[in-house]
Amino acid sequence: MTIETITLGGGCFWCTEAVYEQVDGVLSVESGYSNGQVEDPSYEQVCQGDTGHAEVVRVRFDNERIPLREVLEIFFTIHDPTTLNRQGNDVGTQYRSGIYVHDAQQAQVAREVIAEVDAASGGRVVTELQPETNYWRAEDYHQHYFANHPGQGYCAFVVAPKVEKFRKTFRARVKA
Template sequence: MSETAILGGGCFWCTESVFQSLRGVASVEPGYSGGHVENPSYEQVCTKTTGHIEVVRVRFDPEVIDFETILQVFFATHDPTTLDRQGADVGPQYASAIFCQDERQKDIAQKVIAQFEAETGERVVTRLLGAERFWPAESYHRDYYLRNPNQGYCQAVISPKLAKFRKRYAALLAA
């Protein structure tokens, strides 16, 4: 049995690389969700006019890693307090968002957000949205960091994020 989480936490290259490392995660696929254009392209989404958010679809085994833990990793590996921005990546396509697949996921997301706000004293701007259509990204976005670890963005942004993540969540990493 598997469960699906659809998460927007800035550039999907970053988010994908984090979740690919977790034990219990069967697959991670970058894509787009939340917009009004059918089957959008990366170029269309980058115009900031389609309403889509860059997301990852994470399929995981809830017997190995539960949705709450997925969200704790999500909140620890992006900034959920900045509206439509992650570092130098700015625009509505970089929004922090959780596309809740059911009411249970929404309840868990609200709980994790409340915990984060209580621990940090900061207001979370992560959008809690319903289960909207997921459009897979173009194939060249898949496994981007794994295929391009020496690319500039990967070296400057993703590698440091992964190092911090691996140190904090070592017990959750796949072998």
């Protein structure tokens, strides 16, 4: 087993977390805040947009069961990498599209995948690629949010369709 961690910002972390919790080969998913300037920010601070943090998920996966390239292909399928600081009705720098890498090899794979997605979108990808810095785990109530609140309005109307899109597009990658 080769365990790797990648940090991904694809808008609201509830959406991204809900998908990756269902991916075969993913060992754990943690919602958090990354690449901002404030130490240990709260959700309220991040939502105000002045900490510089993105809402992210840290994805721990077995690279022998699912390679990073596929982790990133899922990422680019479940969010819109062409809208700057926005995913749907969620607007602000905290909702930016970002890949926050943990080593040079991840950066190389991410550059390749970003280039492919950018070419397919006509050069509109705005996903930032940076080393992960100043990461903080989100509050406990944000962890496993969709699993714990599937009937909540945002979950039913925003998160659930993203999970369903993943399940249809990547059938072979859904956990048994």
